[in-house]
Amino acid sequence: MGTISTSVGLASNLPTGEIIDALINAQRGTIDRLASRAEEYGATSGGLNVLSGNLLSLTGSATTLGKETTFDKLTTTVSNPAILSVAPSPDTPVGTYEFEAIRKATTQQIYSKGFANTDTQTLGEGVITIASGGKLATPTPLDILNEGQGVARGVFRITDGSGASADIDISDAVSVTDVLDLINENSAISVEARAEGDGIILVDTSGQSATDFSVAELNGGHAAEGLGLLKTTAGTTITGDDINTIPGDYTLDLINGGNGLRLIEGAPELRISLTDDPTTEFDVDLDDAVTLQDIADAINDHEDNAGKVLAEVNNGQFTLTDQTGGGGAGAFELTEINDANVLHELGLDVAAVGNTISGERIIGGLDSVLLRNLRGGQGFDQLGSISLTDQSGKTAVVDLSTATSLNDVINAINQAEDTGSKLNLTATFDELGTGIRIIDTTASPSGNLTIADVGGSTLATQLGIAVDAAQSTVESGSLNLQYVNAATSLDGYAPGGGTPQTSAFTITDSAGNTATISLSTSVKNIGDVLQRINSNETINVQAQLNETGDGFELIDLAGGAETLTVQDLGGGQAAQGLRLLGEVDTNEGGQQRISSRLTTEIQIDAEDTLDDIAEKLNNANAGLTAAIIDDGSTLNSKRLVLNSTRSGSEGALILDSEGFDLGLTITTRAEDAVLRIGSNPATAFVTTSSTNRFNTGINALIDIKEVSEDPITVTVQRDQDNIINSVQSFIDSYNRIIDAAADLTKFDPDTGERGVLQGEGIVLRLLRRLDSEVTQPVGNLNGPYRSLVDLGITVTSGGKLQLDDEVLKTALDDNPAAVREFFTATDNGLSDRLETTVDAFTDPFTGAISLQNEALTASLQSIDERIGVLNEILENKRARLVEQYARMETIISELNSQSSAIDRLAALANPGSS
Secondary structure (H helix, E strand, C coil): CCCCCCCCCCCCCCCHHHHHHHHHHCCCHHHHHHHHHHHHHHHHHHHHHHHHHHHHHHHHHHHHHCCHHHHHCEEEEECCCCCEEEEECCCCCCEEEEEEEEECCECCEEECCCECCCCCCECCCEEEEEECCCCCCCCCEHHHCCCCCCCCCCEEEEECCCCCEEEEECCCCCEHHHHHHHHHCCCCCCEEEEEECCEEEEEECCCCCCCCEEEEECCCCCHHHHCCCCCEECCCEEECCCCCCCCCCCEHHHHHHHCCCECCCCCCCEEEECCCCCCCEEEECCCCCCEHHHHHHHHHCCCCCCCCEEEEEECCEEEEEECCCCCCCCCCEEEECCCCECCCCCCCCCCCECCEEECCCCCCCCCCCEHHHCHHHCCCCCCCEEEEECCCCCEEEEECCCCCEHHHHHHHHHCCEECCEECCEEEEECCCCCCEEEEECCCCCCCCEEEEEECCCCHHHHHCCCEEECCCEEECCCCCCCCCCCCCECCCCCHHHCCCCCCEEEEECCCCCEEEEECCCCCCEHHHHHHHHHCCCCCCEEEEECCCCCEEEEEECCCCCCCCEEEECCCCCHHHHCCCCEECCEEECCEEEEEEECCEEEEECCCCEHHHHHHHHHHCCCCEEEEEEECCCCCCCEEEEEEECCCCHHHCCEEEEECCCCCCEEEECCECEEEEECCCCCCCEEEEECCCEEECCCCEEEEECCCCCCCEEEEEEECHHHHHHHHHHHHHHHHHHHHHHHHHCCECCCCCCECCCCCCHHHHHHHHHHHHHHHCCCCCCCCCCCCHHHHCEEECHHHCEEECHHHHHHHHHHCHHHHHHHHHCCCCCHHHHHHHHHHHHHCCCCCHHHHHHHHHHHHHHHHHHHHHHHHHHHHHHHHHHHHHHHHHHHHHHHHHHHHHHHHHHHHHHCCCCC
16 A cells, blocks of 8 residues: 655745735735825826916017017117217107217316426425316306306307408307307407396407497398307497396206205295285295296295295296285294204395395306305405506496396496596406406506495405505405305215215214214205214204305304314214314314314425325325326426316315415316217207216117217117017917917827827817917007007918018008007007916916916825825735734744654554555
8 A cells, every 4th residue: 555645735836925026916906006106197297287387488479579678678879889889778759869079078287397306306395185066157048047048059140340350150059158259259349248247248459430239140040140149240249148047947956157056945934024924924835946937926826925935047047026915014034943054055044025035146147157156155245346546546446236146246447547548457267266466557557456345335345355555465364265055965065076975973073072973874964964063962063054165164152171073983984974084173262163164275394395295195085196207308207196076067176285386287178078969960969978978868878989060860779689589489489389288288199199198178268369469459459550460470271370571561660659559568468468368377376377287286196195095004904914924934834744653554564565
């Protein structure tokens, strides 16, 4: 009998792990289907994002087309770019212009006389004074004459009594001074020209009467007429008409020699008190005033006036009339309030006569300065007559009681006569131009030169020309023209032309009291500084404009034993910027003073050499640079060269050396650049600039590179290329959407391949909306263009757009405003319409694409969560199977052990059976 085996084994020969994996994988079908669906959703979302990105690109290009700046961009063509460069602004009108560069700006340059060396030769002890203002010769621009209508440029002919003629071409003239120089320097005629009052005087000095003395126009021009000189006389004098007539629209910044008017922002400046009973009194706020007439209107239109006072402005003078009829105890008067400084500047610091306040003139005569602005703005105590006696004994008394400008005084002296014979006196400006000089030209002097006040006049004395001595010349010295007042801006006031820092400084009076003064951004002019200091009650210090006309001063009123001082705080430089830093610099009448002046004084010591002086000048930060050159001369070849740091008339400096002689000579005058706008001088106008850059009336920046003899043509046109490129960019963006949509929705019937958005209705809706926007005509536009077709933009096969450049260029030439409107109009413009359409699909909250993407994202999240749950279930099942198989293996192993034992027992029981 055979042996029966009892061993037990698994039915499969596969490893246990593989068996479990096979069982688990057989149950992953649901997960795989979910993952496949998630992949489809992801692809759809990706396709929608591609579409959305292209839509946003379209919005960007459409937004560019919707901006006014896209259509405002301009290009210029300059006929000679070596002469001018032109940079238009968006406000520059399109057109063709002609300019002529008459003169470039020049920078003042001053040479000293020659010296032997720079490091050993000393010059002596003294003071160098550097001032940026105070010149008495103030050229009147031609363009402000004749009530602002100006003077037509052109050529006129002057014929003197001898019959000699000269053609005077004022085509390039900028000021009355230029016109006078052209006449006086013409040697073909014997004619002297001068400004007198508000007109020009021509005097025939030929001494002949062969023909009438006349001025005639040439070439159909109006230059002589504009100058008030279109006249003929049998005599020797042509008295020109008044051309310096001041209209009501004369701006306040021009009054008082350009000193302007300081207004108190947010508060009234002027109180008017009338003579009625009860007394009418009201405060006038001048904040909105820009012109002289605005001042009068602010008074006349005041709600409390009601016709009680009438303010009028006539040729630069104010007149106020009290129309109440009187009856009250009060006086008719004007009072400044809120620390304002307006009465003097408006010429109204005068008493009423009866019911009228007649203001003083606040505009100087032609090429002259007001007497009231001399002596630091103090004017003269009493105008009246002065007596003149030259050294030959001729004598005259001139009445200057009605004089308003310095030219009135100079002309009166020059025209003074003794029984029909002119005195041998010539009045002119001194060498520095800050004072006047009287020269006695008597050939054989036999007596004293005498100039004296008559009666109560103080004019000769206060002018500094009173004299009674055997001398041929008397000089006034500086007349201290006021060029700094309360309205003077702090911009450019600091040393070197900067603006004082907005920081704090302290003032300590002689009693030891200290006040902190803050220089904030609201402090904009000298008047603001004075107000800040004077309103501080901690110190006994008064701040006021100085008597030299070039700044202000602090006056100690405490009367203490200590020193008046000013110090900056916290590392700031406000006091330094205000030119106040330091201690007392003068002590007048027992009062300590600290001066702030635009004038710089440099102390030169006895041992200083030319090198030392140059160093001191450079360290003074006074608006100039100093250098030393060697001019190559055999003797005394070392010269000091001084250059202003600013070009044009703004950089003109007045230099004087006292105590030693530098022998200063101006080698290059400070002149403004001059530009003519227009090619015909008769109709063009001339403008000036302290630099070679002009911001002209056509709102373009023009730089003069060189002077031109012929007009330069400048063509300003719209930058059509920029507009066309912007339109093409829009078309390209639109066409990319069409391409993207086609790719995303494609279907290949041969391969069955589908685009990720094939069958998605949102794409079809989008294309329909876009097609409607670019093909449908638009109403409610003012111009002739209603659709893109009108502008050369058509739809081609496949729904793409195509541009015909020529059609668009023609539209831009014919009606650029209508093209602009088509793209930029609010609501109906293409840009706004496309933005609305694109927003309907891409808005992050309400857009169709955004909503569909949001739904896809939610579905993907749900699938991910479901797959996660199913994977967890399968992993749990795997764990159970592994455990079950392990137990089964154990049982089988035990059974196999038992089977082996049975087999051995059976073998023992049947030893011979094998």
